[in-house]
Amino acid sequence: MRTGMMALALGLLTLRFLPVLPPVWLWLLLPVLGLMCLPFRSYPVAFYLFGLSWAGANAQWALDDRLAPELDGETRWIEGRVTGLPHQGEGVVRFQLSDGQSRRARLPEHMRLAWYNGPPVKSGERWRLAVKLKRPVGLLNPHAFDYQAWLLAQRIGATGTVTAGERLAPARGAWRDAIRQRLQAVDAQSRSGALTALVLGDGSGLSRDDWQVLQNTGTVHLLVISGQHVGLLAGVVYLLIAGLARYGCWPSRLPWLPWACGLAFSAALGYGMLAGFEVPVRRACLMIGLVLLWRLRFRHLGAWWPLLLALNGVLLLDPLASLRPGFWLSFAAVAVLLFTFGARLGAWRWWQTWTRAQWLIAIGLCPILLVLGLPISLSGPLANLLAVPWISLVVLPPALLGTFLLPLPYVGEGLLWLAGGLIDGLFRALAMLAGKVPAWVPAAIPLWLWGIGALGAFVLLLPKGMPIRPLGWPMLLLLAFPPQSKLPEGIAEIWQLDVGQGLAIVVRTRHHTLLYDAGPRLRELDLGERVVVPTLRKLNIDGLDLMLISHAHADHAGGAGAVARAFAVKQVISGHPLEMPPQLDAQACESGRQWTWDGVQFRLWQWSFAGDLNQRSCVLQIEAQGERILLTGDIDAKAERALLDSSLAVPTDWLAAPHHGSRSSSSMALLNGLQPKGVLISRGLGNSFGHPHPTVLARYRKQGMAIYDSAEQGAIRLHLGRFEPPWTMRQERRFWRDPPPPNP
Known part of the structure; x- marks a missing residue:
């Protein structure tokens, strides 16, 4: 039976890794094939096919429910x-x-x-x-x-x-929203947002600084993912009734064990519904229910059986849960704890158990966080060592009790005021720790190297005394210090990032890095902070030799501040330096300036008679092994005519679409003068400006140019100097993504 359940889980999880979904008829055929396997006692194969069929059918239903094109x-x-x-x-x-x-x-x-x-x-x-x-x-x-x-x-x-x-x-019937409004109206010493996250699982009231502190200290799970709190509440209820029965305070006419199990599960289910019943909560409720059910029958359930059944239960209820990072982190954390504390010889003291649990969870989750692309908190073990008992034993009881007692004047509000003060003290301590040890965003590594690091983490989790255990450290450290691969001399790697209606282009040579524009910023949305900075870190870039901001409009310069705060930038050049923030110390763009990095040539140009910011865009030409690309900012047709009278008016292989492909740019004169074979367009899908304009696209197609559009193809990577077509993120197939559009 256990083998069948493992096969079922494997079938349900296979969905996450499918590049495309097979046709509907295959999903209907899989259960039939599974039933045909049962007479031959091929239960694992049958269960695998059942799981895969159920997951695939759910994914197809979800895709079919999307908005019609x-x-x-x-x-x-x-x-x-x-x-x-x-x-x-x-x-x-x-x-x-x-x-x-x-x-x-x-x-x-x-x-x-x-x-x-x-x-x-x-x-x-x-x-x-x-x-x-x-x-x-x-x-x-x-x-x-x-x-x-x-x-x-x-x-x-x-x-x-x-x-x-x-x-x-x-x-009507919006009781969770009503509770949230009551919590937000309470004087909780400016921590009503944190209380709402803890009680309801709603983190929308947390500020950006709060999120940063939680991320840097690895304590996000304490306020938003409340699976462990569900288990704690159920355990408290069970132990309370068991204690009352032991000392003769429980009514003798009521059998204490069924009541203890029933009320404990009811408490877990009630808190789960209060917290939104997300994946960690479902996992906790299923595991608690199984343990209590077996406890009623006086059987020893073991550790792994409830986890396996909970995994299948969560995926059967919601097969698409495997697309969420929280699903993998939740089950992986429990699996690490079960593996760490299961089948060990001898007993650890309580303080040894608690401290070792934090470090071993950090080691076990490190490969999971890396493959999910999430930051890794270096201070997480220390922070959780103090924060977990503080939240679970000190803050959570008055927070939950105060929420339920809000109808009583002063009582509920007083308890919430106390809980808010306790959370505020914790946040102050975590902020001090986060300021000293921020989260680490590791560079992306190849799959084979990740496999070695994951094996190293597994070896380190083995019981003490295993001969191969010391080998785990060098294997795991490969994740932090992977072997570096350098670009060849004379080659430039160019990434046009997908930043919506804006522009951000990363240019790397063998030993240097340049950022051309830094993405847009609109209201609370800073794409420099959310996209450019994390991507630079994933590309293993720890500093910029030059940040070149074409001009001062927010869709090009909005993210420059976030980039400058995150990285050491040796030099900043802008087409309009007076409009840039003073702390960037931007220099003016100088027409005719040129330099060479690692065999790659760079040249700047700016129209000296420009009348507005768009026309004053600083244009950059890059040449590697005779292959050229022109980064044009937002110049219009007038600036383009002036460009054709400059030294940059030479045959160019790739053109970054001027002004995102607006009607006022990409003139036929420019296209005829440069004769580009391809164009890179950076724009937001369905933007209100209508970029790129249909007439401009018609010009590109008339010239026979290959069109690479970030809105349709995601980030675009070009190896300048190899004379190869660009690679796009849309080519990395996933079943939930539309295929890349064909190119002429």
């Missing part, structure tokens, strides 16, 4: 009900709309909407909204968070921006 970009009036917990901050309300209906159009069951400068929206309300609909997409960058996979895991079939709306019905 013909509705992408349209604005429609929609009626629907607000579900989940809406988030309002910095001038925008974000919420989920379910059961949306529109005339003459089928809509997805769940949609994620944003309403800029909109009114307060409450869960359970029914609204009529004018929404500009979009198919669920996300930015695609190397080793970055996959937003499109997260949307599919949440079964979000469309996103959209609300332009107008009216409330049709008040909130």
Whole structure:
């Protein structure tokens, strides 16, 4: 039976690694093949096929529920009900709309909407909204968070921006949102957001600084992922009833064991529902339920059997859970603890158990965090050593009790005030620790090297005294100090990052790195901080020799501050240095300036008679082994004519589309003068500017140019000097992504 359950789990998990989904008829055939295996006692094969079929069918249902392509970009009036917990901050309300209906159009069951400068929206309300609909997409960058996979895991079939709306019905049955509003109204010593995260699993009230502190110290799970708190609450209830029965305080007419198990599971289930019933909570509730059920029958369940059943239970209820990073971290952390403390000879003292658990979890999760592309907290073991008991034993009891006693005047509010003060003290201590030891974002490494490091972590988790255990350290340290591969002399690696409606291009030679523009910043969204900085770290870049900002518009220069804070930048050049922040100490772009890095030549140009910021864009030409690319910023047709009179007016292989392909740029004169064979377009999908303009695309196609569009193909990598076609992120196939468009 256990082998069958392992095969079922393997079948359910296979979905995560499929590049494409097979046709529907195959999903229908797999269960039939599984049934045919049963008479031959091939139970593992049958269970594997059952799991794969169920996971694949669910994925296909979720993909079929996405917004129809013909509705992408349209604005429609929609009626629907607000579900989940809406988030309002910095001038925008974000919420989920379910059961949306529109005339003459089928809509997805769940949609994620944003309403800029909109009114307060409450869960359970029914609204009529004018929404500009979009198919669920996300930015695609190397080793970055996959937003499109997260949307599919949440079964979000469309996103959209609300332009107008009216409330049709008040909130009904939205008890979680009502509790959140009560918690936010309480004086919790400025920590109501942290209390809401701890009690309800809703981290929207935490500030960006709070998130950074939690990430740097590896304590995010304490406030948002509350699986361990569910187990703690169930254990407290069980031990309380067992203690009352032992000392004769429990009613004799009531058998204490069934009541203890029933009330413990009810407490876990109730807190799980309060916390949103996410994957870690489901895992905890399933494991608790199994342990209590076996306890009622006076049987020893063991450690791994509940984890395996919980894994299958979570995946059967939601096969797309494997697309979420939290799923892997939750089950991996429990597996590390079971492996660490299971079948050991001799007993550890309590303080040895607690300290070793933190370090061993850090070692065990290190390969998981690395493959998921998440930061690794170097201070996590020390921080969790203090923070876990503080939150679980000191903060959580008054927080939960205060929440349930809010109807009583002063009592509930007093307990929450106390819990808020306790959390505030913890955050102050964690902030001091995070300031000294920030999180580590390791560089991406090849799969074979990751496998060696993962094997090293496994060896280190073996019991003390195993002869091969010391070999684990050098194997694990390969993850931190991987062998470096240098670009050949005379070759430049160029990454055009996917930053939406903006531009950020990374240029690397053998020993130098240049960043051309730093991505956009709009309101609270800083793509320099969210995309450019993490990508540079994943590319194993620890400093910039030059940051060249073409001009001072926010879609090109908005992320420069975040990049400068994260990396040592030796020099900053801008097409309009007076408009740049003073701390960047930007220098002016000098036409005619040129230099050579590792056999790669660089030349600058700027129109001296420019009339606006776009025309003053600093243009960069890069040449490697005779292959050229021209980075043009936002110059228009007038600046392009001036460029054709400069020394840069030579045959060019690749052109970064001027002004994102706007109608006022990419003139036929420029295309005829440079004769590029391909163009790289950086823009946001469905942007309000209409970039790239259809007439510009027609010019590109008339010239026979290959078109590489970040909105359709994600980040684009070009090895200049090899005369090879670029590689795009969309070529890295995943079943939830659309295939890359064909090129002429």
